[in-house]
Amino acid sequence: MGVYDPFENGAVRMTENEGILYIHTSRLLYWDQSKDPGMVKHHQANLTYAVDEESMECVMNAAGGDWVSHSLDQYILTDGDYIYRLDLGDGAPRAVVVARNSVYKQPEDEHTWWMSNDRVFLMQMIGGYGQAYTGVSLGGFELMGDTLLVIGNSVVQDAAVTNANDETTHRNIFVITQDTNWETAPQFKFLTNYTKEDGITVRTPHIVKVADGYYILWEELYTERGSEVYTTRIAKMTPDGTIEGKIHRIKARLSDCKPIVTSDNRLLWYVTANNKSLLFYSLDLNRLDDYEYSGPVYAEDFDIRLSQYTFKCINSNHMQPYTPKVSVYYNGKKLVYGEDYTFDFRDYYTEGTAYVDVTGKDYFMGTQTVSYTILPADEEPPYREPSWWGSSSSQNKSQTGSTSNKNKTGNSSSSNKNSSTQAVQKPTKVTRVKVSNLWGRKIKVSWSRQQKISGYQIQYAQNKKFTKSKKTVNVSRGSSLKIIRGLKKKKTYYVRVRAYAASGNSKLYSAWSKSVKIKIKK
Numbered sequence: 001m002g003v004y005d006p007f008e009n010g011a012v013r014m015t016e017n018e019g020i021l022y023i024h025t026s027r028l029l030y031w032d033q034s035k036d037p038g039m040v041k042h043h044q045a046n047l048t049y050a051v052d053e054e055s056m057e058c059v060m061n062a063a064g065g066d067w068v069s070h071s072l073d074q075y076i077l078t079d080g081d082y083i084y085r086l087d088l089g090d091g092a093p094r095a096v097v098v099a100r101n102s103v104y105k106q107p108e109d110e111h112t113w114w115m116s117n118d119r120v121f122l123m124q125m126i127g128g129y130g131q132a133y134t135g136v137s138l139g140g141f142e143l144m145g146d147t148l149l150v151i152g153n154s155v156v157q158d159a160a161v162t163n164a165n166d167e168t169t170h171r172n173i174f175v176i177t178q179d180t181n182w183e184t185a186p187q188f189k190f191l192t193n194y195t196k197e198d199g200i201t202v203r204t205p206h207i208v209k210v211a212d213g214y215y216i217l218w219e220e221l222y223t224e225r226g227s228e229v230y231t232t233r234i235a236k237m238t239p240d241g242t243i244e245g246k247i248h249r250i251k252a253r254l255s256d257c258k259p260i261v262t263s264d265n266r267l268l269w270y271v272t273a274n275n276k277s278l279l280f281y282s283l284d285l286n287r288l289d290d291y292e293y294s295g296p297v298y299a300e301d302f303d304i305r306l307s308q309y310t311f312k313c314i315n316s317n318h319m320q321p322y323t324p325k326v327s328v329y330y331n332g333k334k335l336v337y338g339e340d341y342t343f344d345f346r347d348y349y350t351e352g353t354a355y356v357d358v359t360g361k362d363y364f365m366g367t368q369t370v371s372y373t374i375l376p377a378d379e380e381p382p383y384r385e386p387s388w389w390g391s392s393s394s395q396n397k398s399q400t401g402s403t404s405n406k407n408k409t410g411n412s413s414s415s416n417k418n419s420s421t422q423a424v425q426k427p428t429k430v431t432r433v434k435v436s437n438l439w440g441r442k443i444k445v446s447w448s449r450q451q452k453i454s455g456y457q458i459q460y461a462q463n464k465k466f467t468k469s470k471k472t473v474n475v476s477r478g479s480s481l482k483i484i485r486g487l488k489k490k491k492t493y494y495v496r497v498r499a500y501a502a503s504g505n506s507k508l509y510s511a512w513s514k515s516v517k518i519k520i521k522k
Contacts, residue, residue, distance in 0.1 A: 004028045004042045017078045020104045021051045024076035024085050046071035046087050066099035075141035086141045091130035096123040122176045122186045127164035140207035144239040150176040151207050170196045175241040208259050213238045219254040227365045251293040252281050296365040303329040304370045313377035315478040319349050322374050350483040351376040427453045427499035427510040435495050435516045441487045447497050449480040454502040460495045492519045
């Protein structure tokens with residue numbers, strides 16, 4: 001068979017007739033470069049072979065007569081009398097080509113029947129010999145009555161119109177029909193006529209055979225308001241490739257899974273888009289008008305309601321989230337979270353403006369942002385020493401046998417009463433200072449909380465001597481963390497903290513903590 005690597009760079013498709021399984025695929029071949037130096041070491045081409053289903057023996061291999069190289073896609077089917085093989089070639093020939101052979105009849109010499117084949121070029125492509133980009137993608141090959149039908153998408157195959165090397169050239173959906181008797185020339189026509197200005201990308205179509213014709217489906221992609229929009233087109237088609245009725249537009253995705261028609265006349269397929277679990281689609285073919293899709297609804301048209309639009313910060317040692325309940329309506333109907341929309345909060349831990357980003361799902365697209373306000377916490381009163389803290393009183397009492405001073409009246413007196421008040425003490429150095437990046441050019445500063453102080457000061461600058469772009473912020477004594485905003489991205493900052501205690505109109509400061517270095521990354 002001359003096969004180095006089977007099924008390489010192509011498809012594997014099969015058909016059967018009277019106990020014989022026909023397989024049409026591709027391969028890499030063994031190739032003697034010394035005899036043909038212009039070829040690569042392992043050349044790619046199509047391959048057909050037949051297997052007896054009862055004995056599982058190969059009754060024919062490496063069928064000749066329809067060599068296509070490189071063969072980028074392969075299809076095969078039978079009408080009981082003939083085998084029809086379809087290939088997309090990029091060189092020999094550079095065309096969509098169909099070959100016809102009689103079915104296997106156990107001849108004494110397999111080449112007697114298999115080599116007697118004929119073929120038709122259904123569509124020839126512009127571009128150089130062997131140029132891999134053809135501007136064509138095949139989507140299906142079917143037979144009904146005496147008419148073969150091929151669907152796909154393609155650029156305009158006219159060198160005067162299309163640059164053969166431009167892979168960004170827009171495509172349209174096409175259909176080709178060819179009678180099985182080879183009596184008439186193939187009939188080619190586009191089913192869509194999009195231009196580059198339309199901005200619509202058509203994907204490879206599917207074709208589904210039914211009793212009286214076909215259903216053709218393809219996916220379209222375009223951009224609207226900055227979002228990618230995917231829709232699926234579906235239409236009924238007669239055996240000669242004519243669209244019957246309208247081309248419907250539905251909200252659905254397609255995949256490599258070819259749809260099937262169930263016994264209750266429903267079209268069924270599945271997708272696994274965006275690495276999600278299986279999603280099945282089921283369409284009632286009698287009610288296609290009911291699935292008509294007019295386009296996406298955008299989140300900017302949502303009516304978004306928050307349970308609360310103003311919060312006040314709470315003095316706490318821990319970061320406190322401030323998040324209202326979110327309700328979303330469209331045209332007066334309340335939407336379902338997780339099905340119709342999702343949302344995320346931003347900047348919802350510290351004072352200032354916080355945001356809710358509501359993003360549509362399924363039929364709803366885009367994002368609408370609603371803001372709310374977080375007010376600063378009430379300032380705690382400065383710490384003051386209690387009246388009893390640090391005071392002492394002693395009184396000398398008369399004791400038996402003790403010496404006492406007497407006054408002129410003869411009364412003894414030990415009424416000396418001494419009292420003193422201890423001064424406010426200088427706070428100790430702040431410890432366990434930590435600094436971390438937050439999103440939006442912010443940092444979180446935290447430290448070990450102290451007792452018997454009036455507050456803290458945080459100082460930050462762009463050099464370790466604290467002389468460049470230095471700033472100082474005060475923090476209430478009840479806190480042990482602070483969010484600092486408005487920093488410069490990719491700049492390095494040094495941060496230190498100290499405590500202070502109020503004594504009348506003056507303050508006693510602790511020594512500065514050890515400085516912490518951080519680079520703004522977010």
